[in-house]
Amino acid sequence: MTLPRIIILGAGLGGTIAAYEIRDAVKGKAEVMLVNDQDDYWFVPSNPWIAVRWREPEAIKVHLPPIMHRKGIGFTSAGAERVHPAENRLELRDGTSLAYDYLVIATGPDLAFDEIAGLGPQGFTQSVCTTGHAADAADAFDRFCADPGPIVVGAAQGASCYGPAYEFALILDTELKRRKIRDKVPMTFVTAEPYIGHLGLDGVGDTKALLESELRERHIKWVCNNRILGVEDGLMHCEELAEDGSVKARHDLPFGYSMILPAFRGISAVRDVEGLVNPRGFILADKHQRNPTFKNVYSLGVCVAIPPVGPTPVPVGVPKTGFMIESMVAAITANLKLALDGKEPAEEATWNAVCLADFGDGGVAFVAQPQIPPRNLNWSSNGKWVHLAKVGFEKYFLHKVRRGSSEPFYEKLAMHVLGIRKLRFK
Numbered sequence: 001m002t003l004p005r006i007i008i009l010g011a012g013l014g015g016t017i018a019a020y021e022i023r024d025a026v027k028g029k030a031e032v033m034l035v036n037d038q039d040d041y042w043f044v045p046s047n048p049w050i051a052v053r054w055r056e057p058e059a060i061k062v063h064l065p066p067i068m069h070r071k072g073i074g075f076t077s078a079g080a081e082r083v084h085p086a087e088n089r090l091e092l093r094d095g096t097s098l099a100y101d102y103l104v105i106a107t108g109p110d111l112a113f114d115e116i117a118g119l120g121p122q123g124f125t126q127s128v129c130t131t132g133h134a135a136d137a138a139d140a141f142d143r144f145c146a147d148p149g150p151i152v153v154g155a156a157q158g159a160s161c162y163g164p165a166y167e168f169a170l171i172l173d174t175e176l177k178r179r180k181i182r183d184k185v186p187m188t189f190v191t192a193e194p195y196i197g198h199l200g201l202d203g204v205g206d207t208k209a210l211l212e213s214e215l216r217e218r219h220i221k222w223v224c225n226n227r228i229l230g231v232e233d234g235l236m237h238c239e240e241l242a243e244d245g246s247v248k249a250r251h252d253l254p255f256g257y258s259m260i261l262p263a264f265r266g267i268s269a270v271r272d273v274e275g276l277v278n279p280r281g282f283i284l285a286d287k288h289q290r291n292p293t294f295k296n297v298y299s300l301g302v303c304v305a306i307p308p309v310g311p312t313p314v315p316v317g318v319p320k321t322g323f324m325i326e327s328m329v330a331a332i333t334a335n336l337k338l339a340l341d342g343k344e345p346a347e348e349a350t351w352n353a354v355c356l357a358d359f360g361d362g363g364v365a366f367v368a369q370p371q372i373p374p375r376n377l378n379w380s381s382n383g384k385w386v387h388l389a390k391v392g393f394e395k396y397f398l399h400k401v402r403r404g405s406s407e408p409f410y411e412k413l414a415m416h417v418l419g420i421r422k423l424r425f426k
Contacts, residue, residue: 004030004101006336007090009080009269011036011064013044014301014325015106020406021333022104023073029340032072035090035098037079039065041401042131045322046394048168048358050134051259052141052175057131060394062401071404080107080269085276085294091269102339104332105283105299109264110271116156116262118231125231125258128164137259141172148181149256152236154190157227158263160302160317162191162199163357165261166211166364173218174360188253189215189222190238190260192314196222200318202309202373204353204366205380211364214382223251225313228260241313264317266303278305288345289332298335300328309372321353324371326408358390365389 006026008019011034023032043060050057068075078092083103090098111129113120121127126137144151153169155162169189176182193199196215197207215222225248229237235254242248265271266281275293277283282305284291289304291297306318327349335345353371357364363386369377400407 004340005099006030006032006102006104007098007100008032008034008104008106009083009090010105010107010301010303011038011041012106012108012301013322014108014329015104016041016064016401017326017406018104018106018300018329018332019068019073020071020404021329022336023071024406025333025337026340027072030101030336031074033074033076033098034064034068035080035092036064036075036077037093039063039077043394043398043401044129044131045164045390047128047131047134048164048171050131051126051128051137051168052171053138054171054175054360057135060131060398062398067402067404080267083270083273083276085273085291085297088296101296102336103297104336105270105297105303106301107267107270108302110267110281112158112263112265115158116228116230118233119156119228119260119262123231124233125236125260127261128168128259129261141257144257145176145179145181147256148176148184150186150188150254152188152190152253152255152258153260154188154226155192155261156263157192158315158317159192159261160200160264161261161319162193163319163355165189165191165259166214167357167359168259169220170214170218170359173220187218187220189220190226190228190236190253191222191224192226192312192316193224194243194312194314194316195224198312198316200309200316201353201368201371204355204368205378207364207366207380210380210382214359214362214364226251227314231258231260243313245313263315264302270303280305282306287348288335289328289349290335290345296339298332300332301325304328306372318372319353321355321371323354324349324351327351330408356386356390356393358387360387363387363390 019034041062046060049055078094081093082091127133155165197211225241227239238251240249271281283299289298302320331347331349334347351370353368364382365386366380
């Protein structure tokens with residue numbers, strides 16, 4: 001008897017833990033296979049540390065093939081060329097295809113650097129979106145420190161991940177002080193957010209005041225409602241918009257070093273597949289994480305289409321944090337078990353959020369329940385303990401991936417690391 005096949009596409013934070021949890025849940029009832037475009041998992045939250053050499057890339061890498069073999073999970077790093085959901089088929093980059101009974105899309109985003117002239121590693125700014133980008137950013141930072149000048153850090157219009165931009169700006173401040181050259185480096189933070197600490201979530205707790213205070217105390221200027229028009233070597237052209245969308249001011253920002261997070265979009269393997277994605281290529285999903293058109297396709301993480309929390313003068317996307325992703329994994333796992341028993345999906349992701357934003361010598365933490373307002377819990381705090389908590393988080397999560405553990409983690413992070421032991425995230 002041939003077992004049904006469940007394919008998980010993408011081996012990032014969400015796809016890897018989904019492979020473990022789904023395999024444990026459906027063992028003996030279905031075959032599970034993980035498809036990725038490389039053999040290694042990288043712990044992306046540590047990328048800002050890579051870019052200032054507080055970590056080396058090898059320290060945050062996990063080689064997946066032997067772990068997947070041990071767990072009884074099929075694995076290929078051929079990568080996806082195209083998803084054909086009407087045919088229940090995944091076309092791979094090596095020219096072969098895989099048939100599936102159920103598909104879980106966990107690809108993460110495509111990085112839309114090309115939407116702004118001169119943006120990104122192929123242009124004139126750095127990135128911490130991938131570990132490879134962060135390693136290149138570290139080389140560029142070393143060159144910068146030999147001849148310091150202005151720095152511009154931030155997130156472009158349409159970005160949906162703002163925490164790493166704040167992290168990196170403040171980590172740079174800490175590292176420049178350690179190198180005793182901070183006094184030679186004017187810094188500007190540029191963001192599409194309508195205010196500092198919006199984070200694509202309309203703020204969480206007092207993130208506006210906490211992050212404004214951090215930037216002010218570290219002599220980092222900022223520009224909100226910012227739209228980047230283009231980047232030249234050493235010069236960024238921007239427009240600052242007013243609340244009504246009109247141009248309030250124009251800024252030409254010189255820089256010797258810049259890191260800008262780009263807008264995200266769906267990867268080419270799914271882009272323009274009618275019924276599967278929205279116009280930006282993000283996967284359409286119902287409250288059960290299931291695609292409305294192709295009922296055997298589920299999705300989780302950054303690739304999922306989520307509308308913004310409200311209108312803003314400059315487009316601002318919604319982040320998909322680790323706790324939110326973990327809740328998506330749990331819902332999909334439960335719904336796949338139901339589907340294999342011939343039942344309709346019933347589980348919904350909680351979409352809670354917990355985030356640790358490290359600044360090297362401190363940080364800001366927040367918990368939102370749920371992530372999208374209005375919320376039952378809206379809490380934030382700051383202090384040196386956040387840096388220590390993130391170091392512990394990195395070690396624990398890498399250990400979890402290396403041992404193939406399906407144990408939920410982010411709820412423990414919320415309840416124990418942050419000390420909110422009386423909360424129940426249900």
